[in-house]
Amino acid sequence: MPDKKIAWLPDLLYVAGRLESGLALVGDASGIIAGIARADELRDEKRVRLWRRALLPGMINAHSHAFQRVLRGRTEYRTGSTSFSGGLMAAESGGRPTLNEVKERDSFWTWREMMYSAATRLTPDDVYDASRMAFLEMALSGITAVGEFHYLHNAPEGTSYDDSNLLAKEVMHAAGEVGLRIALLRVAYARSGFQTEPNPKQARFVESSADAYLRNLEGLIASVSRGSVAQDSEALADDRANTPQAAWVGVAPHSVRAVPLDYLREVIAYANENDLKTHMHVAEQPAEVSACIEEYGRTPIALLESEALLSARFTAVHAIHVTPKAIPSFAKSGAMVCACPTTERNLGDGVVPADEYFKHGVPVCLGTDSHAQIDLLEDVRELEYHLRLQKLERAVLESRNPTVRESATSFVHDPDASQRNSTLPDGRVSAVARRLFDCATINGARSIGSPGGALEMGMPADFFTVDLDDPSIAGASKDDLLSSIVFTLSRAAVREVVIGGKPIVSEGQHLIQEEVVERFNQLQKKLWS
Numbered sequence: 001m002p003d004k005k006i007a008w009l010p011d012l013l014y015v016a017g018r019l020e021s022g023l024a025l026v027g028d029a030s031g032i033i034a035g036i037a038r039a040d041e042l043r044d045e046k047r048v049r050l051w052r053r054a055l056l057p058g059m060i061n062a063h064s065h066a067f068q069r070v071l072r073g074r075t076e077y078r079t080g081s082t083s084f085s086g087g088l089m090a091a092e093s094g095g096r097p098t099l100n101e102v103k104e105r106d107s108f109w110t111w112r113e114m115m116y117s118a119a120t121r122l123t124p125d126d127v128y129d130a131s132r133m134a135f136l137e138m139a140l141s142g143i144t145a146v147g148e149f150h151y152l153h154n155a156p157e158g159t160s161y162d163d164s165n166l167l168a169k170e171v172m173h174a175a176g177e178v179g180l181r182i183a184l185l186r187v188a189y190a191r192s193g194f195q196t197e198p199n200p201k202q203a204r205f206v207e208s209s210a211d212a213y214l215r216n217l218e219g220l221i222a223s224v225s226r227g228s229v230a231q232d233s234e235a236l237a238d239d240r241a242n243t244p245q246a247a248w249v250g251v252a253p254h255s256v257r258a259v260p261l262d263y264l265r266e267v268i269a270y271a272n273e274n275d276l277k278t279h280m281h282v283a284e285q286p287a288e289v290s291a292c293i294e295e296y297g298r299t300p301i302a303l304l305e306s307e308a309l310l311s312a313r314f315t316a317v318h319a320i321h322v323t324p325k326a327i328p329s330f331a332k333s334g335a336m337v338c339a340c341p342t343t344e345r346n347l348g349d350g351v352v353p354a355d356e357y358f359k360h361g362v363p364v365c366l367g368t369d370s371h372a373q374i375d376l377l378e379d380v381r382e383l384e385y386h387l388r389l390q391k392l393e394r395a396v397l398e399s400r401n402p403t404v405r406e407s408a409t410s411f412v413h414d415p416d417a418s419q420r421n422s423t424l425p426d427g428r429v430s431a432v433a434r435r436l437f438d439c440a441t442i443n444g445a446r447s448i449g450s451p452g453g454a455l456e457m458g459m460p461a462d463f464f465t466v467d468l469d470d471p472s473i474a475g476a477s478k479d480d481l482l483s484s485i486v487f488t489l490s491r492a493a494v495r496e497v498v499i500g501g502k503p504i505v506s507e508g509q510h511l512i513q514e515e516v517v518e519r520f521n522q523l524q525k526k527l528w529s
């Protein structure tokens with residue numbers, strides 16, 4: 001019966017910002033959500049009863065460098081390195097740092113040198129194996145789509161491969177194997193920095209002209225639209241003409257440091273003409289801001305704004321070192337921010353001023369970035385927790401706008417809803433949790449142009465379930481379950497993950513988990529022993 005609809009019946013289903021009981025998520029044969037139905041009104045759908053489960057929309061990881069998974073746990077010490085970019089450090093401290101300062105300060109820049117030394121050693125097969133590991137871990141944590149900020153293009157010595165998109169295709173192939181949807185955000189990278197000598201360790205990233213970059217970008221777009229990339233996914237391969245996209249391409253000028261202004265203008269003009277999502281690292285480190293002021297007399301945000309490079313398809317990744325004064329005009333451009341708190345805390349980057357962004361209506365999405373940890377709910381909670389530590393306050397990101405609370409209405413008519421609402425302490429707990437969860441779902445989908453992000457008719461059936469008896473959330477009531485998931489859920493509580501209606505994780509195990517982990521173990525042995 002290939003045309004038969006399927007009805008997933010959890011104990012609780014997340015619809016319109018609430019967890020509701022007695023409902024089924026109904027999908028059609030091509031993995032599209034056909035609707036939400038009352039369980040007692042189902043007809044001849046194939047029923048999948050999900051006992052003791054809550055079912056939620058799949059999360060969207062908007063910023064990833066998959067290969068950096070190989071670095072986890074291998075950079076957690078002081079290096080005493082002196083080999084990073086003196087120019088950037090000098091700009092940061094307002095003068096060239098003394099040797100002692102350099103030796104005593106481990107930072108993003110020393111970490112970056114270690115990251116580069118891993119990046120220069122990876123073969124195309126290694127990139128594939130590392131990416132599969134990262135994507136597998138994402139799937140196991142309830143992520144169903146990823147924005148991969150991909151900057152490994154060339155062979156280690158800097159020459160192009162015969163296929164200049166070989167490594168991008170390895171990454172997309174890896175996502176397809178694991179079953180994740182992927183936005184390959186192809187990075188433009190031209191130089192080491194303003195008045196900075198080329199760094200040979202960046203040779204794999206560089207495409208020195210906008211023409212070369214755009215030619216290679218068009219090649220990748222053509223390959224993806226021909227369907228010759230990422231078709232190996234068992235979960236997503238069949239009947240592709242009728243299913244939402246599994247893989248697509250966006251642009252990612254690396255940063256104002258790595259892409260000079262003329263090049264940047266051309267890349268963004270192309271993205272605007274072709275309606276491509278645009279991601280860029282912006283103001284992750286104070287040194288980057290200082291160097292931009294030195295080169296252009298403006299901060300990165302002011303530069304992007306005054307050059308009219310911001311738009312609703314633009315996502316500024318990190319956007320940490322931004323003054324509150326700059327945020328209202330950034331908001332007017334319609335651009336988004338992607339925060340990556342687990343990486344930002346690991347690298348000592350700083351705290352994303354999400355409260356200021358929210359105040360001005362800037363949508364914030366989330367990414368696991370360097371994969372120091374892959375658990376997007378940890379990024380969700382850190383977005384709030386970092387601000388609590390900074391401001392000595394609680395519930396910093398709760399909306400001051402009462403309409404957000406009021407919009408959490410029941411998806412289907414429920415005569416008991418008003419009585420149940422009265423059990424909430426003024427609706428506040430669910431409001432902040434819902435807002436944070438939106439960052440990991442709806443906002444992420446918008447940022448990378450992904451289908452999904454919500455369980456609504458016409459969207460793909462991309463979702464994950466959590467075990468209601470998992471010790472990390474046991475005892476939560478229906479009304480405070482979302483807060484428990486957002487603030488305390490253990491990744492081990494994620495039990496099923498379904499993408500396009502097809503299960504890729506069952507009972508906490510991915511279909512190809514053993515093989516992916518085994519290959520990754522071998523890769524790590526080869527790289528580090």
Ligand SMILES: [Zn+2]
Nearest residue numbers: 065149281369
């Ligand atoms: Zn990044």
